[in-house]
Amino acid sequence: MAEPDPLEGVAELDLQRAARRGYPEAVYCEGKTPDQVRAIAEAVRDADQGEKPGGATLFTRCSDDHLDVLSHVFSDAAIDETARLVAWPPAPPAPVGGPVVVVCAGTSDLPVAREALLTAAYLGRHCELVVDVGVAGLHRILARLPVLRAARVIVVVAGMDGALPSVVAGLVSAPVVAVPTSVGYGAAFGGIAPLLAMLNACAPGVAVVNIDNGYGAGHLAAQIAAPAASSD
């Protein structure tokens, strides 16, 4: 039982995805061995970058071992340890389209919020982060109304009771992308409580992504806030 060659029997890179969908592929590292991530990163590094419109390749949900491997493959990658995210090439594109605002209910939700923020930034949007504005102190979110109302789309990241998206959506006309987090304990059930609350948001205009899925939320926000096509 010989070991397979690099990428043979492991992965098929979809380097044409940017051309097809307009956004580059990201590499989800969780569940991959450091060796698999290294092989993929080397293939990314060695590909003809001229074919890749749309920006940097993102490596998401990196463990410490993954970060270590990637910092060796890419000498100049951008690394965000809070978000467990690596981008290469390191520079995000110049922002176009509408502004994306990422709202974070509590400090413990910050890793997910930053993953969303960076993803949208690397997909070419102007982004702003608003932190620690949970509904237990309404004055905090009400003080940010001007920023919220200027957004083309708002990403709301919250754990525990997941009440913030309902409150935010009731205050603005922009769509809200809600991200439940696994922050909490007991009957939070690893994010089920805020997930269900968000799916049942009593204000219309809320859509939900997977628990802790900052990448997906940032990607979706970038799509929503994309520059209007001529037909719009």
Added chain:
Amino acid sequence: MAEPDPLEGVAELDLQRAARRGYPEAVYCEGKTPDQVRAIAEAVRDADQGEKPGGATLFTRCSDDHLDVLSHVFSDAAIDETARLVAWPPAPPAPVGGPVVVVCAGTSDLPVAREALLTAAYLGRHCELVVDVGVAGLHRILARLPVLRAARVIVVVAGMDGALPSVVAGLVSAPVVAVPTSVGYGAAFGGIAPLLAMLNACAPGVAVVNIDNGYGAGHLAAQIAAPAASSD
């Protein structure tokens, strides 16, 4: 297999409960046959009422058949069709203790809210009802701050995302009794979504009762708002 005599092998009335706990027993009608409810009601009616301090007997969660039976046993009962609740004798006691405010997120939550309101009233509290103040329009709940801040305890009844208790608890110093309702559909799962949200309320000072348990919430509120003993 002869049928049992009335109450024999069916129920044991706990007419001394008011003396022991300070609050009279209630009869939970759901799951009982109309005949069983009739037998219990007749026993209540025929008991020596002089032994019963603390007010009327409540019959809760009555079906139409139960309401019909009870209106025959008691010629003068108070019947609330929205709350599916019957009280006999019909007059609530003169209120003592602190004020109880019942807050109801939406119109569909009204039956549960009224069950809580009436229960607390029949256990001797002054009660006030605030309706249709869901978090999707924050101005509605903020407009009621004076009423909320005057309460000794607040019962918050909400379905769907169950976000209202967190918001209310963050605005007041009184304890909040949260009642999830089965209002909603899909991922509301018959009240699981608001139940979990309330258990994970991000503001301290929130306790939760069973889904749709207006009676329990009203009872608890009456206990919390009971007149202060001399040792307090």
Added chain:
Amino acid sequence: MAEPDPLEGVAELDLQRAARRGYPEAVYCEGKTPDQVRAIAEAVRDADQGEKPGGATLFTRCSDDHLDVLSHVFSDAAIDETARLVAWPPAPPAPVGGPVVVVCAGTSDLPVAREALLTAAYLGRHCELVVDVGVAGLHRILARLPVLRAARVIVVVAGMDGALPSVVAGLVSAPVVAVPTSVGYGAAFGGIAPLLAMLNACAPGVAVVNIDNGYGAGHLAAQIAAPAASSD
């Protein structure tokens, strides 16, 4: 226990919501009695409509009794029996913004899909419906690629395995709003199976609303496809 007056202790209409959020309020009828719906409808009818920018009031999830009541209150309402939706005034606004495409996996998902379609149309978007294109016959969805790729946002409605949003999102650059339906049996668990599949969509760019929540999906799609503000 006298019955409350109409709307007193029942509901607070939020007729200013269109001014505040840009979209009019909808009345969710499930869980309300026909009498409550009548009272609300009459209040809507009698309000000064000049204050209501943004279009018609929608009554959603109407039972047969609700439809009956509403057809009496409004002599000229638009009624869609498949979607269980009533709109008044009956004419949708002239469409602005980008095109919304609603994709429906199977015939049984049609009520939810039409609810989404009509909601987006009444909120002022140009809409198109694509039906019966489940992934078991890929040729059906592939044949619609031009329509899909012209959309500013795509609503995908599916029950059972909920696989269609992943496939659609992989083919286009527009954001996808996924609506799980309760269509299916056994381990579909009333929509849990497609809900989970959609939350775990392996293509980025998918957000999810509640099970059977056609209204929410249509509303969100209208917000996403809204005309670009000058800052975009």
Added chain:
Amino acid sequence: MAEPDPLEGVAELDLQRAARRGYPEAVYCEGKTPDQVRAIAEAVRDADQGEKPGGATLFTRCSDDHLDVLSHVFSDAAIDETARLVAWPPAPPAPVGGPVVVVCAGTSDLPVAREALLTAAYLGRHCELVVDVGVAGLHRILARLPVLRAARVIVVVAGMDGALPSVVAGLVSAPVVAVPTSVGYGAAFGGIAPLLAMLNACAPGVAVVNIDNGYGAGHLAAQIAAPAASSD
């Protein structure tokens, strides 16, 4: 991607909460890095304490690393290793209001029970702890009836079958705050079994907080047992 300054992009302290709600803010440490906790603790230490009525700041659910950080920031904090709780300043206020009794079913429930006890004490209540009185040996709880009946509110902490709150609530007239714990195994499901049992308590007068939420129970008990306002 520069690291944010202390608290910038991490947290917003709500030092005015004591003025607004009457109770000081607590810092929930789980899910925060030791560096984040240090930054918050230093901000608490350096704030003008004259503005903070209502007592000490509590740091809850501290890991060993958190305890280490906090003992360095505060030279004189009170540290309870069983409850994983730190209080600063260390002295609880002089107790006012009614007595709080914390009842603990088993030895393994002790950390949660002590968290409740200390929270209520630091919020200004007189507290008493009753341990190891599970319902499998009824004589143990019956022997404590005088203490139970003197309480203004009783916190009952139990895992496994969660039967103790029903039994206690049936014996007293005070409200019961039930805390399910994650003590148990197998079909205890991390506290779901006692949580459900407590939500279905067959005695009225029981409200429930999140699994293992000693802090929330203590806070609520302090609110319930607060000195009666003049209007009561």
Added chain:
Amino acid sequence: MAEPDPLEGVAELDLQRAARRGYPEAVYCEGKTPDQVRAIAEAVRDADQGEKPGGATLFTRCSDDHLDVLSHVFSDAAIDETARLVAWPPAPPAPVGGPVVVVCAGTSDLPVAREALLTAAYLGRHCELVVDVGVAGLHRILARLPVLRAARVIVVVAGMDGALPSVVAGLVSAPVVAVPTSVGYGAAFGGIAPLLAMLNACAPGVAVVNIDNGYGAGHLAAQIAAPAASSD
């Protein structure tokens, strides 16, 4: 597609089961059509009863239609409408072995409790029923201690919080068979709450059967209380 002959392709009676296991077979009627139940009943009636030691055949969980069919097949069957149970021949055997006590927490649990009681009686045990002794009023169960302590086995039937088996098991040395019932609402989840509580009973000596499974509990109790073999 011709209809199958009676019992052909429908059922295989196991008339020898009494000889093999010592207890006769019961016919679980739920999910069977009235015609199927009739065919089975006629086969039972026509079989050579001389081969059937151990007593009558029981038909359990009968709908009204089933009861109707069975009363026509057997002119002299014993029918218990509360327990939805039919026995034929109608006379239970003379009791042998130890006494079985069936304890029922509330009136609504009575159908399940009677199913257990009658099953054990028809399998040849002396049985006694104790009703309405929920833990919310401990004096009720404590008053029955002599009956409980005389039992060879105790069947405890309870819904809601399912706390009664723990309390009973802590008071006696006999084994306890706990039967959760679907009595309750909301977070009782059709019997899940008492089922979990009983599985986590904090007193040893409790075993659990399926929700509402009075038949199974009665059968098991009869086996446990069977006359001691010579080797015991």
Added chain:
Amino acid sequence: MAEPDPLEGVAELDLQRAARRGYPEAVYCEGKTPDQVRAIAEAVRDADQGEKPGGATLFTRCSDDHLDVLSHVFSDAAIDETARLVAWPPAPPAPVGGPVVVVCAGTSDLPVAREALLTAAYLGRHCELVVDVGVAGLHRILARLPVLRAARVIVVVAGMDGALPSVVAGLVSAPVVAVPTSVGYGAAFGGIAPLLAMLNACAPGVAVVNIDNGYGAGHLAAQIAAPAASSD
């Protein structure tokens, strides 16, 4: 809002599926209105049947209304009321490939078992049905060993504890397709109990389909028992 034309906006028939996959399409009727089923049936009837190799069209999970509609559209359809299945044209093809044996644990599982049996028969296999052989009486299944061991594939239909597939798979070398049914009550949870048991079958060689999915099991069995291609 004009009603759509027949099939327009309702369904797209996939009449070429037999050519593409080798098996004809079936129409799943649950969730479709009688009018929708009628429109589809008429389209099936009017299509050029010469293009349809592989056998009859099946209509599955028919309600009484569906059966009524279909018996009007097709004067000569085969209708099985137990299986709620209609086939047209009525004659199954001459059987080819290996024998399919359908094993049914109890009488209540019969509708699902017959749906599997008829599906496989209409897809061209020789089928045999074995009923009422639950594991509580092992002699019943052991008596059928010759039939079981002659099968190319065995479909095992069982509810409750779902134990039969493990036992059967341990006795034969053929693959087993396990079908959990919703037969049972309480902790059977509508088929979850046997579903989980079958997924955890301790004998290898068991695959599982959805709860009550007789059609899927019969289809799969027909594929497994298909005549061997030349390359086999």
Added chain:
Amino acid sequence: MAEPDPLEGVAELDLQRAARRGYPEAVYCEGKTPDQVRAIAEAVRDADQGEKPGGATLFTRCSDDHLDVLSHVFSDAAIDETARLVAWPPAPPAPVGGPVVVVCAGTSDLPVAREALLTAAYLGRHCELVVDVGVAGLHRILARLPVLRAARVIVVVAGMDGALPSVVAGLVSAPVVAVPTSVGYGAAFGGIAPLLAMLNACAPGVAVVNIDNGYGAGHLAAQIAAPAASSD
């Protein structure tokens, strides 16, 4: 916050339990710190053993640290590392009553099976262990019929599909105590699959204890097989 004295505020030993219930108390070590277990063990060691009829004290679910502590407190304890159980004094009592047979489906279930076996032995029963007789190879269990049929009660320990109790109960007249184990993976869900299967056992005569609860099963078996009282 001074540390509590040994046992003060930690535990109340119930040394009279043997006198009250006939069986000595066991110490459940999971969730207790090694220091707490040491304090309890020392109290047990130092108590007047003359008051303790019924046998040794058992320490169950011991971690390696617990085993270490206990081997220091008791120089002569009996330690079973597979069952994680310690008994002191080490000698089980002379067996009385009927024989207990413990049946174990697979090797991985052995720790739970041995916990049951040893518990019943230390409570004074004659016990026998039968291992590795899963239903995937029926010949293994059928070969043990004489042992099974001689038992007064059978404990069946199984994970995965939990099918063994149904099969065993169908073969004998003795009651079966079923113990689901957390052995398995994926959809075994930590023992939920066998738990549900056992609760739905299609043979009557099966009762279930908590997942992995060997102690509870052994205790119950000892009660069931206790010597018959004179009234039996």
Added chain:
Amino acid sequence: MAEPDPLEGVAELDLQRAARRGYPEAVYCEGKTPDQVRAIAEAVRDADQGEKPGGATLFTRCSDDHLDVLSHVFSDAAIDETARLVAWPPAPPAPVGGPVVVVCAGTSDLPVAREALLTAAYLGRHCELVVDVGVAGLHRILARLPVLRAARVIVVVAGMDGALPSVVAGLVSAPVVAVPTSVGYGAAFGGIAPLLAMLNACAPGVAVVNIDNGYGAGHLAAQIAAPAASSD
């Protein structure tokens, strides 16, 4: 409490299983101690191999410790570290029957896919592996249609949304064995999301095995693709 002898009280090898069922037994190592695995391996090694038709013994789900033990017992075993599988003797049999294709959605699903592949190969089938063909990029799976259509059976391994089996089954006439994996996070719930999706596959011809159960899928595929008997 003496330790049992090797295999005594631990396991019963079923070396005749190959003769009885046609396939050799595998040893599931998870949950067994290294010592238990060693004892079993030595018994396998020392048995008379002449009695074992059908190929090598497989050891599945090996930890690093298990691999270490097995490499000592068998000097020449085949070890696959990705699949955590050991085979002895190391050579698979010459393939017979139809081709088995194993399709793997993503890189992280590879361990399960390889376990399926190797199992089918050691049971005597010709196998092919297709990797990284998730539905987010349909061109990848469409490019493999010739390989898929040549298969006698296809094993599809996927986590996250579990959409691949529906797509594959819709493209081919061979049966599909779907294997959900625990790859994913949040609402993937350890494999529940793909498990449910696969059970609800909208294309017929899909059967499901347990989460991560590569062995079971490979075994089943080998049975399905077995050489046709003369009766086929």
